[in-house]
Amino acid sequence: MKMTQNRAAAVKPAAAGRMLGNRRWKRLKESLPWLALLFPAILVVFLFNYLPIYGVLIAFQDFMPGDPILSPLTRWIGFDNFVRFFNDVQFWPLMSNTFLLCIFGFIIGFPLPIIVALALNALKSKRMGKVLQTIFTAPHFISLVVLVGMLTLFFGRYGLVNNIAASLGGERISYFLESGAFRPMYILSSNWQDFGWSAIIYIAALSNVDPGQHEAAILDGATRFQRILYVDLPAIMPMVSVMLIMSIGGLMGVGYEKALLMQTDGNLGVSELIATYVYKQGLTGIPDQGYATAIGLFNSVINVVLLFIANTTSKRFSENSLF
Secondary structure, eight states, X not given: OHHHHHHHHHHHHHHHHHHHHHHHHHHHHHHXXXXXXXXXXXXXXIIIIIGGGGGGGGGGBOOOTTOOSSSTTOOBOTTHHHHHHHTSTTHHHHHHHHHHHHHHHHHHHTHHHHHHHHHHHHOSOHHHHHHHHHHHHGGXXXXXXXXXXXXXXXXXXXXXXXXXXXXXXXXXXXXXXXHHHHHHHHHHHHHHHHHHHHHHHHHHHHTTSOHHHHHHHHHTTOOHHHHIIIIIHHHHHHHHHHHHHHHHHTTTOOOSHHHHHHOOTTXXXXXXXXXXXXXXXXXXXXXXXXXXXXXXXXXHHHHHHHHHHHHHHHHHHSSOOOO
16 A cells, blocks of 8 residues: 555656646747747847857957967967056046046936937827827937938038038138037937937837826826826836946947047047047057957956946845846
8 A cells, every 4th residue: 555655656746747848848839930030139149249259369369360269379468468458548548538428428318218208208199299209210210421421511611500600700610620529419419319219118118107097196186297207207217227227337338430430630539439449459550459359358348347336236226127
């Protein structure tokens, strides 16, 4: 009798395990079409985001273009490229130029999409809201080359602003040669191009707000502004926290393309960024790709540190975090 009970007890876990395995296999089969759709995106991310990480090794080598990354002849130099960058006379100007451009852009660019999303959501005419959203989003699809060309048409020596100034008796000024004009032109044009696109995610979050909360607030006598402040804003705060963490994590990740297109001899003192310096060191003149990779890796490490600090701070003071 005891032996029979022991066998039954042993069979039950085995049967339960088989049922669990069958259930997982069935769920996997049902998910195969969606996994097939997801596979191209995973492949692209692997090829362009993870596979190139292998090349980071040249930051620790005396690397020349054409050399194999790993071979018996590879000359490992440790952190010499990093030390060289830290001792470079360009180090502090590059750090300050990049940080100031990014922090001013962040201060203006982060709250702007939130304000726009809240304003569009509060409009009585939903048709007008959709029209405005389309107008605000359209600049996102303008290429950087075209955008800089537009800036030239407006702020070049013979652009619209100078033509108006000259007609009023003023002097023509080439704003691209003025170091003080680079940051305002760069930051404001970037925010103009991206604020509508960035607002989409907040508009999507606002669409999930329960209309009953607004109806209750109206019955309590809340004004439109009070409903935005006490109903809409708290509803999107989790999304705001996540986007804030991601924005801080990429704070120093400004690209080189637009800065390089706007760069002139007159504004070089403020327009030379870490990204443009990496581009010039790694791809122009006599390329020093190991040195350029070390600078880029250093910049990425700063972003990772900022990401962890932002995530830890958000987790401590709220319930929202990335990990």
